[in-house]
Amino acid sequence: MTATTVQPGPAVPAQDPFRTLPIAADLLPPEIVAARRGRRVRAVVLSALGVFVLALAGWYVFAGYQTAAKEEELVTAEAEVQRLTRDQNEFSELVTTQSEVETINGQLSALLATDLQWADLLSATRKAAPDGVSVTGVTGQIKDPAAGDAVDENALPNTSGKELVGELTITGTGEDKKTVAAYVDALGKVTGLGNPLLTDAHEMISDTDSTGDTDVDFTVRADITGSALGGRFSADVKKGS
Numbered sequence: 001m002t003a004t005t006v007q008p009g010p011a012v013p014a015q016d017p018f019r020t021l022p023i024a025a026d027l028l029p030p031e032i033v034a035a036r037r038g039r040r041v042r043a044v045v046l047s048a049l050g051v052f053v054l055a056l057a058g059w060y061v062f063a064g065y066q067t068a069a070k071e072e073e074l075v076t077a078e079a080e081v082q083r084l085t086r087d088q089n090e091f092s093e094l095v096t097t098q099s100e101v102e103t104i105n106g107q108l109s110a111l112l113a114t115d116l117q118w119a120d121l122l123s124a125t126r127k128a129a130p131d132g133v134s135v136t137g138v139t140g141q142i143k144d145p146a147a148g149d150a151v152d153e154n155a156l157p158n159t160s161g162k163e164l165v166g167e168l169t170i171t172g173t174g175e176d177k178k179t180v181a182a183y184v185d186a187l188g189k190v191t192g193l194g195n196p197l198l199t200d201a202h203e204m205i206s207d208t209d210s211t212g213d214t215d216v217d218f219t220v221r222a223d224i225t226g227s228a229l230g231g232r233f234s235a236d237v238k239k240g241s
Contacts, residue, residue, distance in 0.1 A: 116142055116166070121192050121228050125170055128186040132175035140224060142166040162194060166224035174216045177201060184220055192228025197221050 088095070118140070126135050143166055170187070174180035180201060187196040200219035 116224070116228055121168075121190075121224070124190045124192070125168070125187065128183065128190050129172070130179060130182050130186065132179040133172055133183045134174075135170060135172040137171040138168065140166060140168040142224065162225040162227060164194070164223045165226055165229060168193065168222045168224055170220045170222070172218060172220075174218060177216055180216050180218045183218075187220060187222055192225055193222045194225045195223045 121140075122138050125138055129135055143164075172183075174183065180198065184196050184198050187193055197220065198218060199221050201216055203214040204217050
């Protein structure tokens with residue numbers, strides 16, 4: 001027979017017969033619990049509502065401030081408009097005069113749009129003559145606008161690229177054919193002229209030359225272009241030329 005020795009375990013503390021037992025129980029009626037929960041919910045809702053009311057009141061105050069500021073700006077702008085209106089009334093006569101001047105200038109521009117400054121054109125044809133060329137006569141004419149776009153069988157080919165409004169005939173005397181040819185080329189560069197063409201050239205003995213040298217009498221025909229039109233009131237026409 002085998003005997004086993006058992007080690008003694010820890011001693012169990014003695015239990016106090018008068019100790020409080022760890023027993024918990026919720027003995028509140030459900031109605032009281034529900035009432036407490038409802039009060040908490042109401043407090044949260046009222047707090048949120050209070051915050052919303054405060055925010056709404058702040059927005060209302062801010063909107064009122066902005067409205068007042070805009071109304072003040074409107075009053076200031078209306079006062080400025082009234083002041084400018086009074087100032088304008090003081091210069092109403094000047095404004096009316098300026099408007100009448102603009103109207104008259106517009107009418108003159110339309111009236112003189114087909115006006116040709118003959119003095120300027122004739123002066124330019126003479127200034128274009130090189131040494132050795134003497135211009136003895138210049139004749140010209142402007143096309144009648146009432147004639148429409150009738151085709152002239154004797155018209156020169158238009159190489160100027162501009163509208164042709166008339167023609168010019170120039171007669172003169174040159175010391176030789178080369179000088180006359182140089183004058184014809186120079187006429188092609190005169191503003192308001194185009195398509196110059198030598199139509200006649202013949203040699204003649206000069207009456208005042210005892211050496212017997214001959215001069216060349218010539219005739220040049222050229223077209224008058226739209227660049228030559230327009231008086232001092234036709235600013236648009238001058239710019240276009």
